[in-house]
Amino acid sequence: MVDQRPFGRTGVRISSLTLGAMNFGQRGNPDHEDGIRIIHRALDEGINAIDTADVYSNGESEEIVGKAVAGGRRDDVFLATKFHGQVGDNPQHRGNSRRWIVRSVENSLRRLGTDWIDLYQAHRPEPDTDFDETLPANAATLTAVDELATLADEGGLSLIHLAIAFVLEHPAVTSAIIGPRTLAHLESQLGAAKVTLSEDVLDRIDAIVPPGTTLNPADAGYQPPSLTDPAGRRRGGSPPRVAGPAR
Template sequence: MTSPLGPTDPTDPAAWRDLGSTGVKVSPLTLGAMMFGAWGNPDHDESVRIIHRALDAGINVIDTADVYSRGESEEIVGKAIKGRRDDVFLATKFHGAMSDADPNQGGNSRRWIIRAVEASLRRLQTDHLDLYQVHRPRPEIAIDDTLSALSDLVHQGKVRYVGTSTFLPSQVVEAQWTAERRHRERPVTEQPPYSILAREVERDLFPTAQRYGLGILPWSPLAGGWLSGRYRRDGEGHVASSRAQRQPARHDPALPENRRKLEAVHALQDLADDAGVSLIHLALAFVLEHPAVSSAIIGPRTLEQLESQLGVEKVSLSRDVLDRIDEIVPPGTTLNEADRGSAPPALVDPALRRRSP
């Protein structure tokens, strides 16, 4: 039900893919650095070894953010790529709160962007970023202000490309039209949540991104660990209590939407077993199968987790397998609303959909 695909050597650049219409070639997998530091693996030396292993295995994109462990992730990445900077397409993000006391240390304002980029460059020990991304939208801030600041950074040589993360389709379009009308640097990438269990972006976001030539870098292709292979019908493994405590909406097994996810996971595990691949490779290969996707972001915390995800570029899912996945989780379906990454503001703030106070 599966067959080899592409070169057997994952370090061969022939396996790399187009990053939208930028002309840049990227590896099928992007190394996400969220788990390096206090949020995941506090051992800097081990984290550096994981990054080096990823680079040696042919991964040429590293994605981090200033908010990941409040700068610690960027510091670890900076140590790891020292001497190898030219081999890395380096991406980071701004938006998240970097202070509990000062609300101006975060967000998408010009004031913060200009300050945040300098701090990221210092932590990453580099003079430029290949991709600087708006980590989340802020509808109350004019997108033109954000794009204006980012355009200045591109003109100064501190940033090569700009992108967005977890934008709604309408926000993607607004950014593109604003850039065109106001002569700003336009976002060339988008990072949405995308996995077999969270397929809503197939409805509108992906077609919109394709129309504008955006490169798609999906995050959470393993659905926050649900597709890691740990939850089997035989009872081995259970929904991690730590995840359930941190993100109950996504992981609390008592919630009906998460029970539906678990049922789907069991069916997908059976399918992976029949196909002769790990559930991890099934999940990653599915994400990479979509023509809109440039590179899937993985976020290993340990070297073992990284090794389990490498080699997916040699896996090809047959039409029968893909059809069966569509039966388990229909196209455009997200089983749990909490896995969408962000919701339209009017669904979150009642004041935006009610006339009366």
């Protein structure tokens, strides 16, 4: 079962893995019943947090999530969704204005089939990036991925588990969002919550991609100091740990 952590100072505890619902709907997996099965599998494994957005498949993701948590499951789920991106063809159906937020939250509540949303977030826009900057950035990303894959192999881990475990090591991170499109994707990600990484492995990851580095500008978004300051990137007070599944 996935463990739970305090969600900041809210008094709420959520699972260390959050089910991201971006891949549910026409832009990912259009099969509603399959999406519901994936969500139910995640809930059965102890994941109690689901993250979606109004813009994911133009609201279809929210509809699938709503169906999955109906029938008595909603009370046990920490449900997060977002606004900002354009929904549909109308350019007025977007943004962070009070007018659009009010309309957007009403639409999300209707699609989710619920009376409340536990976490309502503003989606930040992606920065514009020149194509000439993207090509070398992609090459640098592929090089880093190859080196990280080698490191994962040395520790007997999949690259997916290494990546998620690395995210969960950060003291500012309560829950890592995973975004499966299929049940097989979900199964491959669930075990990551039980993986711990040694200080040596963390140092080697930092050597491949130094803290605060964005290899591809297209991947950049809002980066709070708690994530960019190298000094604050590890959980304090923990004994030395070894790479591999927890025993």
